[in-house]
Amino acid sequence: MHRSKHLHTYLLSKARQLTDSWYESIDKSKVSGVYSSNDPETVDNLKKQNFEFHQLFCEVFTIEKETFYKRLDDWVLSIAEDKHHLETPTHHIIQEFMRVRNQYLDFVNEFAQKSEDPKSSDLLRIWEDTVIESFDRVILRFMELQNEVVERQLKSQEQIIHELSTPLISLNEDTALVPLIGNIDPERAKLILENTLEQCVQKEISYLFIDLSGVVMIDTMVAHQLFQLVDALELIGVKPILSGLRPEIAQTAVQLGLKFDRLTITSTLAQAITVKSNEHI
Template identity: 35%
Template sequence: MKSKNSALYQHFMKRSSHITDEWLSNTPIQQSGLSTAKQYKEFVQAVINILTEKKPQKEWKAALECARKLARDKAVIQAPIHESLKGFKIFRRIFMDEIETFSNESAHDISKKEAFEWSKRLNLMLDEFIEQFMDEYDRTTIRQLHAQKEMIRELSAPVIPISNHIGVLPLIGEIDTNRAKVILESALEQCAELHLTHLFIDISGVPIVDTMVAYQLFRVVDSTRLLGIETIISGIRPEIAQTVVKIGIDFSNIKTEQSLAVALSKKGFRIWEGDVSVQNDKNMV
C-alpha cells in the first residue's frame, strides 16, 4: 500500500496546479479578494500530503490553519456561507475524480477496496476541514458583530466636547429600551473620560418622550450628578411638554431649557452663524 500511496502522491503532484485552477474557476471562492491563489494551492498540497500519508501530522495542522484563514477572509467580506460550502463540494468532487482516474489508469493493480479507503480518508478530512471552517467563520462573524455593536453604541450617544469640561449630548431619533441603556452607560463613560463639569442633553430630535424615555433621562441626570456634573436638558418642544404633563412626569428637579442655544447662552456661551464662542465675564463656565 505504501508504494501505491507514493504513486498516488506523484499523480496528484503532477495534477496539483490543474486541480487548484479547476477548483478556483468553478466556485465563487475566487471572489474573496483577500485570500490568494497561493493559499488555495497550499491547501491542495496539504490535502494531497495527508491523503497519501506524506508527513500527515504536520500537513494536517497546516491544512486546518489554511481552512481557518479562508473562513476569516470569507467572513470579513460577509460572503454567504453556502458559497463556501459549494466550493468544498466541488473540491471534493475534483479529488474523487482524480482518485478514480488514478485507479483506472495506474500501472499498479488498484483494488476497489484501496480506492474506497482513499475516498473514505478524503471525505473524513474534508468533513473536519468544513467543520473547522464553519466554526472559524462563526467566530469571526461574532467578533465583527461585537465591533459593529460597539460602533453603534458610540454613535448612539456621542458626547461632544465644546470647551474644557463642557459637553453636549444631542439625542436624535426614537429611543427604545436597549438604546436608553446604551445612552446611560456610554454617556457616563464619556463624561468621566472628558472630565466634564457640565453636560447639555438636547432632545429636540427625539420625536416621542414617554415614561420610559423620561425615566432614563432622570437616571442620566442623577448619575451625572453623582459624578459632580451639572446636567441641563434642552429641546423640550411644546407637544412633548404637553405629553409630559399628561402622563404626570415631574421634571421639577431637572434643569431644562427651551433650546440648546438658550441653555448655552445662560452658561456664558454665545452662538453666531453656527460658531460657538464664550463670553469673558463672571458668568463664564
C-alpha cells in the first residue's frame, strides 16, 4: 500500500526546503529561459510555482491516484501555459522535473531510515515506485498540454497572418478594396480566394476593387486562381474591378486563355474608383 499519512506529513514539512534547495542548486550556466532569469519577480513566481507543486504532490500518499492526477493536472496546465516556461527549452524543463524527482526519492529514503515503523523499510520500494510513476505522469502530461498550447498559438498566429495577407478594406457600405502586395504563391492565392469571398458575403459587398500593383511575381497557377476569384465574385453578385495589372501578369493570363472581355480593368486604383463613380452617375 503506497499511502502513508506520516510520509505525507513528513514531505509536506520539507516543502519549503525542497523549493529553496532546488532553486539554489540550479546551474544557471547550463540552463536558459525561466531558470536563468535574474528578474526578482520571475524568480519569486518560479519558486511559488515550485512550492505549490510540492503541496500538491505530497497528496499522492494520501488520496486516490485519479483524484491526485486530476488536481495535479491543473498545476501542470498552468506551467504549460506560463509565458516564461513557453520561452524555456523543453529539455531544460524536463531536466528540472527529474532533479525534483530525485529530491523526493532522497527524502522518501530518509523518512524510511528515520521511521520507527518496522514496515517502513519494506514499503520503501513501493513509495519510490509511486514517486517515479507519478513524476513520469507529470512529465508526460506537461509535454502533452504544452504541445496543445503551442498548437493553439500557432493556429491563432496563422489566422492573423492569413487575415493580414488578404485584407478586405471596406470603403463604404457596399464597396471594398483588396490590395495585394508581394509574391503570391498557390497557397496564398487559395487563401485570397476563400477569405475574399467569405468577407464579401459577410459585409454584403457589391463592388470590389482588386489592386495588383504591389504584386511582384506571379505564376500561371496563381494567375488562374486569381481569375477564378473574379468568376466566383460575379457568381455571388459582386462586381470586381481590377487595377494595376502588370504586363507580365496580363501576358500569363493571355497564355492561359483567360478572357478579359467581361472584366473591368484599369491601370491604377484611382482610375478604378473613378470608373465605379461614373457608373453611379
